[in-house]
Amino acid sequence: xxxxxxxxxxxxxxxxxxxxxxxxxxxxxxxxxxxxxxxxxxxxxxxxxxxxxxxxxxxxxxxxxxxxxxxxxxxxxxxxxxxxxxxxxxxxxxxxxxxxxxxxxxxxxxxxxxxxxxxxxxxxxxxxxxxxxxxxxxxxxxxxxxxxxxxxxxxxxxxxxxxxxxxxxxxxxxxxxxxxxxxxxxxxxxxxxxxxxxxxxxxxxxxxxxxxxxxxxxxxxxxxxxxxxxxxxxxxxxxxxxxxxxxxxxxxxxxxxxxxxxxxxxxxxxxxxxxxxxxxxxxxxxxxxxxxxxxxxxxxxxxxxxxxxxxxxxxxxxxxxxxxxxxxxxxxxxxxxxx
Amino acid sequence: xxxxxxxxxxxxxxxxxxxxxxxxxxxxxxxxxxxxxxxxxxxxxxxxxxxxxxxxxxxxxxxxxxxxxxxxxxxxxxxxxxxxxxxxxxxxxxxxxxxxxxxxxxxxxxxxxxxxxxxxxxxxxxxxxxxxxxxxxxxxxxxxxxxxxxxxxxxxxxxxxxxxxxxxxxxxxxxxxxxxxxxxxxxxxxxxxxxxxxxxxxxxxxxxxxxxxxxxxxxxxxxxxxxxxxxxxxxxxxxxxxxxxxxxxxxxxxxxxxxxxxxxxxxxxxxxxxxxxxxxxxxxxxxxxxxxxxxxxxxxxxxxxxxxxxxxxxxxxxxxxxxxxxxxxxxxxxxxxxx
DNA sequence: TTGTAGGCGTTATCAA
DNA sequence: TTGATAACGCCTACAA
Numbered sequence: 226x227x228x229x230x231x232x233x234x235x236x237x238x239x240x241x242x243x244x245x246x247x248x249x250x251x252x253x254x255x256x257x258x259x260x261x262x263x264x265x266x267x268x269x270x271x272x273x274x275x276x277x278x279x280x281x282x283x284x285x286x287x288x289x290x291x292x293x294x295x296x297x298x299x300x301x302x303x304x305x306x307x308x309x310x311x312x313x314x315x316x317x318x319x320x321x322x323x324x325x326x327x328x329x330x331x332x333x334x335x336x337x338x339x340x341x342x343x344x345x346x347x348x349x350x351x352x353x354x355x356x357x358x359x360x361x362x363x364x365x366x367x368x369x370x371x372x373x374x375x376x377x378x379x380x381x382x383x384x385x386x387x388x389x390x391x392x393x394x395x396x397x398x399x400x401x402x403x404x405x406x407x408x409x410x411x412x413x414x415x416x417x418x419x420x421x422x423x424x425x426x427x428x429x430x431x432x433x434x435x436x437x438x439x440x441x442x443x444x445x446x447x448x449x450x451x452x453x454x455x456x457x458x459x460x461x462x463x464x465x466x467x468x469x470x471x472x473x474x475x476x477x478x479x480x481x482x483x484x485x486x487x488x489x490x491x492x493x494x495x496x497x498x499x500x501x502x503x504x505x506x507x508x509x510x511x512x513x514x515x516x517x518x519x520x521x522x523x524x525x526x527x528x529x530x531x532x533x534x535x536x537x538x539x540x541x542x543x544x545x546x547x548x549x550x551x552x553x554x555x556x557x558x559x560x561x562x563x564x
Numbered sequence: 565x566x567x568x569x570x571x572x573x574x575x576x577x578x579x580x581x582x583x584x585x586x587x588x589x590x591x592x593x594x595x596x597x598x599x600x601x602x603x604x605x606x607x608x609x610x611x612x613x614x615x616x617x618x619x620x621x622x623x624x625x626x627x628x629x630x631x632x633x634x635x636x637x638x639x640x641x642x643x644x645x646x647x648x649x650x651x652x653x654x655x656x657x658x659x660x661x662x663x664x665x666x667x668x669x670x671x672x673x674x675x676x677x678x679x680x681x682x683x684x685x686x687x688x689x690x691x692x693x694x695x696x697x698x699x700x701x702x703x704x705x706x707x708x709x710x711x712x713x714x715x716x717x718x719x720x721x722x723x724x725x726x727x728x729x730x731x732x733x734x735x736x737x738x739x740x741x742x743x744x745x746x747x748x749x750x751x752x753x754x755x756x757x758x759x760x761x762x763x764x765x766x767x768x769x770x771x772x773x774x775x776x777x778x779x780x781x782x783x784x785x786x787x788x789x790x791x792x793x794x795x796x797x798x799x800x801x802x803x804x805x806x807x808x809x810x811x812x813x814x815x816x817x818x819x820x821x822x823x824x825x826x827x828x829x830x831x832x833x834x835x836x837x838x839x840x841x842x843x844x845x846x847x848x849x850x851x852x853x854x855x856x857x858x859x860x861x862x863x864x865x866x867x868x869x870x871x872x873x874x875x876x877x878x879x880x881x882x883x884x885x886x887x888x889x890x891x892x893x894x895x896x897x898x899x900x901x902x903x
Numbered sequence: 904t905t906g907t908a909g910g911c912g913t914t915a916t917c918a919a
Numbered sequence: 920t921t922g923a924t925a926a927c928g929c930c931t932a933c934a935a
Contacts, residue, residue, distance in 0.1 A: 227681065228928060239906045244930060254904060271681035275617035276928035279911050284614070286661075293647055301846070304643040308632055311664045315675075320684065322625075323660045325650045336654075342610035344565070345659065451849045484849045493851075507640070510790045510823045512832075512851040567912060578922045583914060593920060615912035618927045 227270045236264055247272075278344070287314055287533060288346035290336055291325035292353040294448060300477060301505040302522055309526025310350060317534050322346055328353060328415075341369050348372075348533045351385075354419045370536040372529050375419045384536065386529050386547045390423035390502070391430075393518040393551040394472070397500055398431025400553065401470045404560055406498060410443040410468035412457040412478050424474050424502065443468055447478045454481025462489050469497060470559070476501035476508045479515055483558065498559035504551075514556035520549065566609045575603055586611075617683070626653055626872060627685035629675055630664035631692040633787060639816060640844040641861055648865025649689060656873050661685055667692060667754075680708050687711075687872045690724075693758045709875040711868050714758045723875065725868050725886045729762035729841070730769075732857040732890040733811070736839055737770025739892065740809045743899055745837065749782040749807035751796040751817050763813050763841065782807055786817045793820025801828050808836060809898070815840035815847045818854055822897065837898035843890075853895035859888070 233243045238261070246253045246261035253261075278284050289310055291303060311321045322345060326333035337360060340346050348370040351360055358377040365382075373385035401409055411428045414421045429439050445460060447453035454473055458481065461468055471486075473479035479501030486493050493499050494513045501508060504519025528547060535542040572579045577600070585592045585600035592600075617623050628649055630642060646662065653660045661684060665672035676699060679685050687709040690699055697716040704721075712724035740748055750767045753760045768778050784799060786792035793812055797820065800807055810825075812818035818840030825832050832838050833852045840847060843858025867886060874881040 226683070226928095229930095230928080240929080241907080241931080242905055245905090248930085252904065257904085269677070269681060271678050273618070273928050274682040274684050275614045275623070276911090277930080278614035279612070279618055279913090279927090280929045280931090282911075291647060291650065293651075300643050301640055304639055304646075307643075307646065307662060308630060308664050311630065311662050312632075315663055321662045323646065323650050323662045324654055325647055338608075339610055342566070342608060343613040345613050451845065455849075480846065480849045483851060484853075487851055506790065507819065507846065510794075510819045512822060512826055514823075565912095568914095569912080579913085580915090580923080581921055584921090587914085591920060596920080611914095612912050615927090616914075618929090619912080619914045621927070 226273070227268055229270065229272065232261070232265050232268055232270050235268065236260065282344075283347045284345055285318065286320040286322050286346050287348045287350060287530070287537075288322040288324070288340050289350045290333065291323065292328045293325040294327060294450070300450070301507050302475070302477075302503055305505060305522040306352070306526045309523045310530050313527045313530035313534070317538065317540070319347075319534075329355065329417075334359070337363065341367055348537050350374075350529055350533065355417045356419055356422055357417070370533060372533045372536075374525065374529055375423075377419060384532060384545055386525055386532070386549060388520045388525070389548060389550045390420055391427040393502065393520075393553070394424045394427025395431045396427075396553050397472060397502075397516075397518055398428050399434075400555070401472070401498060401500070401559065402431065402435045402437070404470075404498070406470040407437060408440070408443065408466065408468045409437075409470045409472060410445065410461050411472050411474075412445045412447045412454055412461075412482065413474045414447055414449045414478075416446075421474060428472055447474060447481075449475055449478060451477045451481035451484070454478035455485045456481075458482040458485035459489075462486070462491075467497070471497060471499050473499065473501050476503040476505050476515060476517055479508075479517070479558075480511060483511060483513075483515070494557045494560050500559055502551075504554060509556070511558070513558045516556045516559040517554050518551045519554050520551040525549070565612070566607050568609065568611065571600070571604050571607055571609050574607065575600065621683075622686045623684055624657065625659040625661050625685050626687045626689060626869070626876075627661040627663070627679050628689045629672065630662065631667045632664040633666060633789070639789070640846050641814070641816075641842050644844060644861040645691070645865045648862040649869050652866045652869035652873070656877065656879070658686075658873075668694065668756075673698070676702065680706055687876050689713075689868055689872065694756045695758055695761055696756070709872060711872045711875075713864065713868055714762075716758060723871060723884050725864055725871070725888060727859045727864070728887060728889045729759055729857075730766040732841065732859075732892070733763045733766025734770045735766075735892050736811060736841075736855075736857055737767050738773075739894070740811070740837060740839070740898065741770065741774045741776070743809075743837070745809040746776060747779070747782065747805065747807045747809070748776075749784065749800050749810045750813075751784045751786045751793055751800075751810060751821065752813045753786055753788045753817075755785075760813060767811055786813060786820075788814055788817060790816045790820035790823070793817035794824045795820075797821040797824035798828075801825070801830075806836070810836060810838050812838065812840050815842040815844050815854060815856055818847075818856070818897070819850060822850060822852075822854070833896045833899050839898055841890075843893060848895070850897070852897045855895045855898040856893050857890045858893050859890045864888070 233240045246258040314321045352374040354375040354377045364371045376383040445457035447457045501517040508515040531542045572582045585597040650660045691713040693714040693716045703710045715722040784796035786796045840856040847854040870881045
């Protein structure tokens with residue numbers, strides 16, 4: 226390992242001078258600076274992170290804990306989300322630390338506490354926010370910078386990005402009603418989730434505005450995965466009177482729904498309309514292509530990270546709170562040619 | 565922030581004693597140990613990671629750099645892969661550090677060097693290995709522990725997991741030939757990739773064994789994404805004599821291919837057979853469900869991490885090199901009912 | 904403009 | 920069984 230003292234010795238300079246030349250202080254002769262920078266580069270010197278962290282008292286890393294309900298999970302949303310966070314972090318020369326935990330589990334709590342208390346990360350990114358989320362209370366109390374995708378009912382001084390799920394689902398519901406659907410089912414997620422609350426509300430209010438009563442047998446509980454969507458759809462298809470449309474809380478759920486409908490020998494988009502929410506890249510490549518509400522996951526992740534960095538390093542980015550209106554993307558899974 | 569000295573002061577003990585009680589040394593009175601552990605817990609003490617790293621000279625973190633060809637990418641393979649690495653790392657109380665870089669770019673090189681030289685990670689996980697891969701030479705020279713998914717031609721002392729892509733593709737080719745296909749196309753990835761080499765070889769040798777010449781117009785270059793698969797398939801469909809089957813290097817490519825075939829008004833599984841490779845969860849939820857060669861991404865990632873940890877902490881896991889035979893999963897994208 | 908020295912919080916060596 | 924002390928590599932008052 227090459228240390229700063231090795232560079233200093235090589236140049237017959239003091240450690241101080243080398244350190245300051247590298248860090249861009251202006252009290253070092255320009256000529257010396259150039260020499261130092263060049264030599265450090267040649268020698269392949271990179272400051273030891275542990276030492277720097279200890280001294281500077283920050284980690285130059287942000288953290289994100291994956292909401293993994295089971296050890297094995299797969300979610301197209303997450304790879305886009307992670308790459309957005311990672312790219313933005315890299316721009317600031319920060320690292321992205323990843324862990325995974327079952328939402329609302331003791332392990333989740335332990336992970337957050339360990340990261341905070343041990344100083345491994347300077348800030349955190351949260352998603353899958355619960356209506357009452359201990360994470361927000363905890364991080365606020367600990368004064369740890371964090372940003373959220375979606376807000377909870379607790380955090381008044383919300384920092385982050387909020388996707389207007391409610392209006393997205395409202396618009397989608399209106400669209401389906403406009404197509405003539407009356408028996409519209411909904412497959413959601415765990416009740417305490419903010420997105421569940423918002424999206425279901427959009428669905429409910431959309432129906433109400435058209436004078437259609439919410440029919441409880443048409444409301445199913447999924448788990449945000451394809452498997453959950455498949456199972457929930459199977460129940461719906463066994464009803465005496467089948468729904469003519471199924472609105473799914475997210476794209477993976479919708480993908481499972483499409484599959485279930487197909488396995489029942491029915492035609493998606495024709496016999497039954499299916500819609501999702503997220504707009505992950507794969508949604509366009511489904512057969513039939515999936516009608517969805519697009520929230521541009523990658524750029525949202527970048528935006529979240531930008532907001533976090535604005536807090537951490539006082540970067541020029543000034544937005545603290547962004548509310549975006551997702552875009553309804555109509556594809557043939559809600560009607561169109563027979564496949 | 566609570567430091568070890570705070571705990572020591574609280575108990576009127578020396579820092580040394582507290583440190584050793586917590587670390588499980590046996591030269592501290594059992595009674596003292598219990599007291600220390602309890603108090604530390606009550607006070608919410610967690611060792612500062614930077615200080616510990618500096619002293620112990622390791623980071624308790626492993627790293628993985630995503631092969632992201634473009635800033636925005638999405639790959640079902642990766643979310644499974646990352647969660648496997650993360651779960652296994654968590655089991656050892658290690659963190660997983662994530663970054664992304666364009667394969668073979670100067671930034672990729674800079675990222676690896678920075679992580680190594682700054683001591684941010686104790687070991688690395690590599691995939692998308694190139695036939696001649698500077699990473700392997702560099703990490704070997706630096707004596708940094710690492711594991712690979714797939715091996716290169718350079719590393720004789722290969723540590724990691726090798727999926728037998730060659731035989732997987734051979735078997736798949738034989739299967740398609742057995743179905744009566746003669747014009748079988750191949751959509752691959754960047755030429756220097758190990759998986760491209762192996763999978764193409766399996767395809768070529770499979771054809772050769774059946775006395776079918778490789779027809780260059782049927783060999784297309786993709787980029788491992790759905791978009792690449794879509795474009796390549798469009799070219800194939802414009803040939804005077806269309807292929808009757810298309811073997812894709814991975815599942816995303818196959819998903820793009822299915823979509824392109826569909827857009828041309830043809831029936832996948834009927835007019836044209838399509839196959840993938842990876843066996844990510846979504847493949848089963850495609851329409852039609854995708855025939856693929858399954859490599860159980862999640863458990864492979866866990867296995868890779870296990871091998872890495874065996875090096876890092878001398879865990880009980882003794883396998884150093886695992887070669888797995890992937891499993892051919894036949895679904896209706898290579899023939900079956902019309903959808 | 905450059906150098907000296909002290910300390911960040913922890914662990915390890917050695918002495919008590 | 921416990922405690923004093925010296926590092927780990929870096930940054931930064933302060934002195935020269």
